[in-house]
Amino acid sequence: MSDKVGIVIVSHSPEVAKGTADMVRQMVGAAVPLAHCGGNPDGGLGTDVAKIVTAIEDAWSEAGIVLLVDLGGAETNSEMAIEMLPEERQAKAVICNAPLVEGAIMAATEAWGGASLAEVRATAEELSPA
Amino acid sequence: MSDREKATASAFMTHEVGLHARPSVKLTKLAKTFPAGIQLALSEEGPWIDAKSIVRVMAFQAPQNTMLYFRAVGDRAEEALAALVKLVEDDFEVEVGGESA
Numbered sequence: 244m245s246d247k248v249g250i251v252i253v254s255h256s257p258e259v260a261k262g263t264a265d266m267v268r269q270m271v272g273a274a275v276p277l278a279h280c281g282g283n284p285d286g287g288l289g290t291d292v293a294k295i296v297t298a299i300e301d302a303w304s305e306a307g308i309v310l311l312v313d314l315g316g317a318e319t320n321s322e323m324a325i326e327m328l329p330e331e332r333q334a335k336a337v338i339c340n341a342p343l344v345e346g347a348i349m350a351a352t353e354a355w356g357g358a359s360l361a362e363v364r365a366t367a368e369e370l371s372p373a
Numbered sequence: 374m375s376d377r378e379k380a381t382a383s384a385f386m387t388h389e390v391g392l393h394a395r396p397s398v399k400l401t402k403l404a405k406t407f408p409a410g411i412q413l414a415l416s417e418e419g420p421w422i423d424a425k426s427i428v429r430v431m432a433f434q435a436p437q438n439t440m441l442y443f444r445a446v447g448d449r450a451e452e453a454l455a456a457l458v459k460l461v462e463d464d465f466e467v468e469v470g471g472e473s474a
Contacts, residue, residue, distance in 0.1 A: 270398045352398050352427040356405035369428040
């Protein structure tokens with residue numbers, strides 16, 4: 244298991260989620276745990292709590308994980324997914340208030356360098372207007 | 374007087390679109406592999422930005438054909454700047470390893 248903070252990308256669109264993950268992989272590399280998910284259970288646009296839980300498990304790191312999400316339901320479903328994690332993991336899974344693509348690249352670059360969960364989140368959120 | 378290692382260096386950047394997203398990530402990743410504090414500027418007078426901050430480096434938007442100035446303080450400062458100058462002079466072609474220091 245990696246000692247670096249993991250990155251979870253959640254979009255309404257599976258293609259957006261995959262494309263964002265591709266950019267992270269190409270620009271930052273494979274050393275950072277990364278997972279992505281998108282789409283509702285029927286394969287349409289939307290998000291799905293179960294898929295988000297699986298993505299969190301795939302990217303899990305003892306250092307924690309950050310979630311980068313797109314619109315409305317992606318955030319509420321991500322919050323629900325975090326609540327479904329074992330209690331000891333819940334405090335180590337945080338949603339970043341940051342744009343999806345830019346936030347994912349910034350967070351992954353910071354995570355690559357071995358930064359803490361709080362530092363990775365703060366770096367992604369530096370992008371957002373105060 | 375501090376006995377901490379200090380270094381300065383500069384490199385001419387010819388990368389076709391300047392310090393855009395991918396070069397910014399490479400530069401930041403390389404800077405993070407060294408313990409020294411490292412800063413970057415477009416002029417010897419500054420303003421200086423933290424070369425280990427991906428947000429700062431990405432926002433820096435240095436254009437093509439500009440001189441990049443580096444300064445570093447701390448352990449392996451000289452080595453860090455030599456590596457960063459090489460990255461810029463090699464047109465960011467070098468892969469910065471998968472593992473951090």
